[in-house]
Amino acid sequence: MNKLNKKLIGRILFVFCIVVIFSIVMNSFFLPKYLLYKKKHALAAITEQLDAMDTKQLLRNMEALENKYDVTIVNTPVTTNLNGLNETIVGLLNKKGITLSKFWITDESLARLNEYQMVRKIYNQEKLKSSFLVTFMKKDEIVFVVGESISHSAETLTIVNQFTLYTYAGELLLLIILSALFTRSIVRPLAKIQDAAEGISSLSFTKVHIRTGDEIESLAESINQMSDKLEHAHHELEARNENLRQFIANISHELKTPLSLIKAYSSGIKDGMDDGTYIDVIQQQTDDIAMLVGKLLELSKLQTDLYRMNTFDFKKLLHRTLQKYRFSIQQEAIQLSVDDSLLSQHHIFADEQKIEMVLNNFISNAMKYSTNQQIRITALNKDDFLHFSITNGIENDEQRQWDLIWEPFYVMESSRNKQLSGTGLGLSIARTILQKHEAPFGFHIENEEITFYFSLPIDTSKN
Structure with a gap:
């Protein structure tokens, strides 16, 4: 496994661990609050619908409403005896399978009920590891109690988090396998591109054929175009170098002949062999050299003029x-x-x-x-x-x-x-x-x- 494989798999696993930690934190700290919020909101919506009914209709359909909304509904006439009222309501709830160790309607709550205000309470039943969410409402001197039991979520969440960790462990193993396959499909084409680039750097203008349908394929095509252009430029450079070598050889040849003649005729003059034409030959060869140099200067000037x-x-x-x-x-x-x-x-x-x-x-x-x-x-x-x-x-x-x-x-x-x-x-x-x-x-x-x-x-x- 090369460095890029390790880097990609490492980053994928890092993101996965972040997601796992975030999920557990959300479950542990925010899920219970969110669950309670949803229960309160649902119970409030139910009691609003019940409050809109007349008392006789509510009494007649109470059992059907319990089954429909999955809540417990009991009722009793309002009395001034607060202890008796509490004992009556607890007894009615017991008959329906709701056993409460902590339940009490306070004077303040009774006063609000007498003003036909809804009273919403939650009673924590620590020994039973649950809470009882309840709404009190008064209709025609009858107090209606609408409640729903909510189990404590701490133990449940612990079990859920443990099971989630086991699930994440299996997902992690699967993720490692899939990541290795996934990164391999990315790294292989990149390795081919790297080999092609190394070949180009050593003047072996190879091409790479990749069909991935994404940016890697576009990169491979760019590498191929670069290879073609560099190969063309390399050949042009070699041709120019060859032309330069030929140019030097040619200009040397062009200058060698008149210079040899000038040297030969100068020696002839020195040795007294001049028949009267040696100076003319030297002047002619000098003119030829001057013409050649002039042409070269003219060619050079034309490129910058x-x-x-x-x-x-x-x-x-x-x-x-x-x-x-x-x-x-x-x-x-x-x-x-x-x-x-x-x-x-x-x-x-x-x-x-x-x-x-x-x-x-x-x-x-x-x-x-x-x-x-x-x-x-x-x-x-x-x-x-x-x-x-x-x-x-x-x-x-x-x-x-x-x-x-x-x-x-x-x-x-x-x-x-x-x-x-x-x-x-x-x-x-x-x-x-x-x-x-x-x-x-x-x-x-x-x-x-x-x-x-x-x-x-x-x-x-x-x-």
Whole structure:
């Protein structure tokens, strides 16, 4: 039995003991008083009904009334001889089986009867271990005595309390058994939840299946949801750590090549081997490093930079951006098609400078990796949003990890050909900007073509 079982059973037994003690105290101290109160109240109600009858009717129906109300009724004419009156009433009661050792009508009581007031008395018969509750009333010079015997409750209560204790002892044993079964049904699911929680703490994201139909089941469902979320967060953290390791490896590779060249050509100059081109090579490699560092700083700045949101004409921005690539597109014989015929509302609310960077990265990326020398750009309106997409041909390598395409330094060309790979930061910069805009974005691959897309809200007041 574990600690929770013991605690629950202990508290249940404690409450049970409190109930037993309370019950015995109530029986011993308050039950006799309550019983006497109820008897007095019932006798008063009976005498009120008898007082409402006329004397002849009362005398005629006296025996029937005794049987109906389970009381003793005697009567005698009122006399001035108090001793004789008392002896007569005691004798009448004796004839009906009521033997009283203490009974006496006082002068004061007789005076009240003569004024037709009811007199209520209780006579304690200690030797008989009972009391006699009586009401005197006078009707037409006849005194009526209505009484009821009440046995003393002390001994009876002692016997009742003893029997009650025996009963409670049996109930206690039964309660212990039932409590053990009851607490077991509660503790078992909690033990399963504890095991699941310990598993989660050791990165074993297990689930617990409990069907109790109460708060314990709700707790189990919450544990399962927490396990799922922690497992997802753990996998994401591992992926981020892996990306960080890959990021460090990639940036080391990117910097290693130009630094090696700089070192080699510097040594050549020192050894007098310069043919007049060594300085140019060093400057070129230095520029490449500066460009890489600039891109990294730009990516870092974009994650914390304040965005200046305003309304601008996306259509004009798109054509202005494409104009910068016209010569390169013609030189590489790329067929570019732009479809903005469905772009009736082209004013959007965003940071124009940042969106221009997204367009630059998407367009330059498409020019680098297009395998069919074709690029298709589409812009259209739908549901108060401007939807942009750019499509180019690719080699759909099944081993390529497309879900890493947005990560820094992940390049589509595994050979790291400088003409193709670039810095590998363009799509990461685009993702950061679009995330800051809370814009839906992504890519999909179909028929050996890849399409990048994003959506931005339209400013309807400007269109």
